Amino acid sequence: xxxxxxxxxxxxxxxxxxxxxxxxxxxxxxxxxxxxxxxxxxxxxxxxxxxxxxxxxxxxxxxxxxxxxxxxxxxxxxxxxxxxxxxxxxxxxxxxxxxxxxxxxxxxxxxxxxxxxxxxxxxxxxxxxxxxxxxxxxxxxxxxxxxxxxxxxxxxxxxxxxxxxxxxxxxxxxxxxxxxxxxxxxxxxxxxxxxxxxxxxxxxxxxxxxxxxxxxxxxxxxxxxxxxxxxxxxxxxxxxxxxxxxxxxxxxxxxxxxxxxxxxxxxxxxxxxxxxxxxxxxxxxxxxxxxxxxxxxxxxxxx
Amino acid sequence: xxxxxxxxxxxxxxxxxxxxxxxxxxxxxxxxxxxxxxxxxxxxxxxxxxxxxxxxxxxxxxxxxxxxxxxxxxxxxxxxxxxxxxxxxxxxxxxxxxxxxxxxxxxxxxxxxxxxxxxxxxxxxxxxxxxxxxxxxxxxxxxxxxxxxxxxxxxxxxxxxxxxxxxxxxxxxxxxxxxxxxxxxxxxxxxxxxxxxxxxxxxxxxxxxxxxxxxxxxxxxx
Ligand code: SF4
Numbered sequence: 001x002x003x004x005x006x007x008x009x010x011x012x013x014x015x016x017x018x019x020x021x022x023x024x025x026x027x028x029x030x031x032x033x034x035x036x037x038x039x040x041x042x043x044x045x046x047x048x049x050x051x052x053x054x055x056x057x058x059x060x061x062x063x064x065x066x067x068x069x070x071x072x073x074x075x076x077x078x079x080x081x082x083x084x085x086x087x088x089x090x091x092x093x094x095x096x097x098x099x100x101x102x103x104x105x106x107x108x109x110x111x112x113x114x115x116x117x118x119x120x121x122x123x124x125x126x127x128x129x130x131x132x133x134x135x136x137x138x139x140x141x142x143x144x145x146x147x148x149x150x151x152x153x154x155x156x157x158x159x160x161x162x163x164x165x166x167x168x169x170x171x172x173x174x175x176x177x178x179x180x181x182x183x184x185x186x187x188x189x190x191x192x193x194x195x196x197x198x199x200x201x202x203x204x205x206x207x208x209x210x211x212x213x214x215x216x217x218x219x220x221x222x223x224x225x226x227x228x229x230x231x232x233x234x235x236x237x238x239x240x241x242x243x244x245x246x247x248x249x250x251x252x253x254x255x256x257x258x259x260x261x262x263x264x265x266x267x268x269x270x271x272x273x274x275x276x277x278x279x280x281x282x283x284x285x286x287x288x289x290x291x292x293x294x295x296x297x298x299x300x301x302x303x
Numbered sequence: 304x305x306x307x308x309x310x311x312x313x314x315x316x317x318x319x320x321x322x323x324x325x326x327x328x329x330x331x332x333x334x335x336x337x338x339x340x341x342x343x344x345x346x347x348x349x350x351x352x353x354x355x356x357x358x359x360x361x362x363x364x365x366x367x368x369x370x371x372x373x374x375x376x377x378x379x380x381x382x383x384x385x386x387x388x389x390x391x392x393x394x395x396x397x398x399x400x401x402x403x404x405x406x407x408x409x410x411x412x413x414x415x416x417x418x419x420x421x422x423x424x425x426x427x428x429x430x431x432x433x434x435x436x437x438x439x440x441x442x443x444x445x446x447x448x449x450x451x452x453x454x455x456x457x458x459x460x461x462x463x464x465x466x467x468x469x470x471x472x473x474x475x476x477x478x479x480x481x482x483x484x485x486x487x488x489x490x491x492x493x494x495x496x497x498x499x500x501x502x503x504x505x506x507x508x509x510x511x512x513x514x515x516x517x518x519x520x521x522x523x524x525x
Contacts, residue, residue: 081457086504108464111456113474122457129461130504145504164465169486172463175499179461183501191465238466238473 002139002186005102005158006074007046010279011187011216016272017279018300019076019189019218020291021048024059030067033059036288037071043292043301044073046103048189048281051078055115062096069100076160077101080109085125086134086145093135097155105160105189106131128161129183135159136184161185163217165202166195166241174205181215188215189281192222194230195241196270203274212276219271222283223264223290227251261294268298304333304424305397306431307340307417315348316355318414319391323362325352326389327416328382328404329369330396337431339417340395342369348395348416373400379407386411439509439516445497447488452505454481460502 001008010017020043022036040047047068049061065075077096079089093104108128112120126134126145134145139156143149161180165173177188193199199219206212224230224242227250234242246263253259264282271277280300284290295301319325327349335341349365356363368385371378373396382404386392391412394401398419405413421433436453443450452458456474462482466473472480489495507513 108457108459108466110466111474113456124458125507126504127457127459127461128464129501133501133503162465167463167465167467168469168480168483169463169467172486172498176461176463179499179501239468 003102003156003158005046007076007103008158008186010045016300017046017216017218018044018295019046019048019279019281020044020288021050021281021283021285022064022288023050023053023285024061024064026056026058028059030059030064033064033067034071037068037073039289040291041072043295044282045279046074046076048076048078048105051080051107051109052083052115053078054110055082055112055117055120057116062092062099062101065096065101066099074103075101076103076105078105078107079131080107081124081126081128081131082109082112082122085123089126089131090134090138090144093138093157094155097157102156102158103160104135104157105162106135106185107162129179132159132161132180132183132185140184159184159186161188162191163188164191164239165193165199166191167239170198170202171205174202174209174211177206177215178209178211181211185215187278188217190217190220191239192220192283193267193271194222194224194246195243196267198241199271200274203276207276212278216278217276218279218281219274219277220281220283221264221267221271221294222285223287223294224250224256224260225287226256226260261290261297264294265297268294268300272298304336304422305399305419306337306421306423306433307334307397307419309339309344309348310416310418312348312351312355315393315414315416316352319352319363319393322390324364324366324388324390326382326385326392327352327365327367328373328392328394328396328400329367330373330394330400331369332372332374332396332400334395334397334400334417335369337425338429340397340400342367345369345395348393370396370400373397373403376403376407379404383408437510438505438507439513440506442502445502446485447492447494447497449481449485449488451481451485454484460505 025032049064051061061077065077068075106128135157137143142154163177227247230242230247233240250256268280327345329342329345330340345367349367353363386408393414393416394404395416401415422435423431423433426432438452456472463480467480470483472478
C-alpha cells in the first residue's frame with residue numbers, strides 16, 4: 001500500500017468501489033456535513049469533498065473532510081489549482097494529512113468567472129498534472145516540489161485525478177489521462193457520463209493503451225433530477241454531453257426524479273460490465289440523500 | 304505592441320477637477336497605433352475635457368503635445384517647459400509612458416488617460432488581441448507558437464483542461480481554447496509528441512512574481 005487510504009485497499013483488492021461527492025455548505029457550520037456522513041456511512045467507500053466548486057466560496061474541503069473522518073466516513077479532499085500556489089498547497093496537504101486525510105483529488109478547478117467572486121485573481125501556479133506530480137513527489141521521492149528533502153513524516157496520499165471523456169479534442173483525452181498516470185495518479189474519477197457510447201469509445205482507447213491496468217478508473221454517474229435540469233446541463237455546462245435521448249426519456253414520464261434514479265442505476269449496471277471500470281463515482285449534486293438508494297438499487301451494497 | 308484603451312472621460316475629468324491648466328501628452332508609439340493615445344486622440348480628449356468643464360460653468364485651459372515615444376527619456380526631456388507651465392499632466396501613453404513622465408517631472412501630478420490592457424497585435428482593423436504574457440521564459444518552441452500562459456484562461460502548461468469543448472474555452476464560447484489551437488497546430492506539424500511530454504511546473508520567478516524586472520545590455524550602454 002502506498003498510502004493510508006481505505007479506498008486504495010478496496011481498489012487493490014479488486015472490489016468494485018463506490019464513491020460519492022458532497023459540496024460543503026456556504027456557511028460555517030458542520031451540521032449538514034455530519035448529517036451526510038451519518039447518511040452515507042456504510043454505503044460508500046469514500047466521499048469527495050469539493051474545493052469551492054464552480055468557484056463559489058464554501059467551507060473548506062479539508063475542514064469538511066475532517067468532519068467526515070470524525071464521523072466514520074473516509075474523505076477524498078479535492079484540491080484545485082485555482083486558489084493556491086505551490087507553497088499553500090503543500091502546506092495544506094501536510095496539514096490535511098496530519099488530520100487523517102489519505103485521499104486527494106487533484107484538479108484544475110473551474111474558472112472564477114462563473115463563481116461568486118468573478119473579480120478574484122486566479123493562481124494557477126501549477127496545473128493539475130503538475131499538482132499530481134507534486135503530491136507523488138512528496139510521497140515517493142520524499143521531496144518538496146522545489147527538490148528539498150522532506151526528512152520525515154512525508155504525507156502519503158492515495159492520489160486521484162479526473163478525466164473528462166466528453167471534453168475535446170476527444171482523441172487527446174486518453175493521452176492526457178496517460179500523462180496524469182505518468183505523473184502519479186493512482187485513481188481516476190471521470191466526469192459524469194450520460195453519453196455511454198462515447199464513454200465506451202474512450203474506454204476502448206484506454207484498454208488499447210493498457211491504462212486500465214495502471215490506474216483505477218471510477219466512472220462518474222450523476223442522477224438527473226428533471227428533464228429541465230438535463231437540458232440545462234446540455235446547454236450550459238462546458239465539458240459535459242447529455243444526449244437528446246436521455247432528455248426525451250425523462251420528458252416522457254411523470255415521475256422524473258424516479259426516472260433519473262432509474263437511469264443512473266441502469267448506467268451503473270452497464271458501467272460495471274465495462275472492462276477497466278473499477279468503480280463508480282456518484283455525483284448527486286444537491287441530491288446527496290439519494291446516494292444510498294442508488295447504491296442499493298444498483299446492487300452495490302456489499303457490506 | 305502595447306494595447307491600451309481610453310478611460311471613461313468622466314473619470315479623467317475627475318482626476319483634474321482641481322486644476323485649471325493641464326498639459327495633455329499624446330504618445331506616438333504603441334498607443335497611437337492602437338488609436339487610443341496618439342495626436343488625434345490627445346486633441347479629442349483635451350477638447351472633451353474643456354467642454355465638460357464649460358458645462359459646469361468653469362474654465363479649463365489645455366495645451367496638447369505629442370511625444371514620439373513617452374518611454375524614452377530623450378523624447379520627454381523636451382517637454383520640460385510645457386510641463387512647468389501646467390498644473391498637471393495627462394498622459395495618453397501606456398502605463399510605462401505615465402511613469403516615465405512622472406519620474407522625469409517629480410514635482411508634477413501625471414495622470415493616466417488610458418487603461419493599459421495587453422501586449423498583442425491587430426487581428427483585424429479595429430480589433431486587437433493579447434498574444435504575450437511577458438512571462439520572461441518563452442516556451443513557444445514547444446507549443447507550435449501559441450502561448451498557453453496568456454491565451455489559456457488558466458495558464459495551464461499541460462492542457463487542455465476538462466472544460467475545453469467544441470474548440471472553445473470554458474469561460475466563453477467566443478474564446479478559442481488555446482490548447483485546442485496548440486493541438487491543431489502540432490497535429491499539422493506532426494509534433495503531437497510535444498503535447499504528450501510532461502511539462503514541469505513553471506519558474507514564475509522570471510515573471511513579475513519575481514519582482515520588477517530589468518534588462519541590461521553592456522554593448523548598448525554609453
Ligand atoms: S478550456 Fe482551454 S483555454 Fe480554457 S482554461 Fe481550459 S485549457 Fe485553458
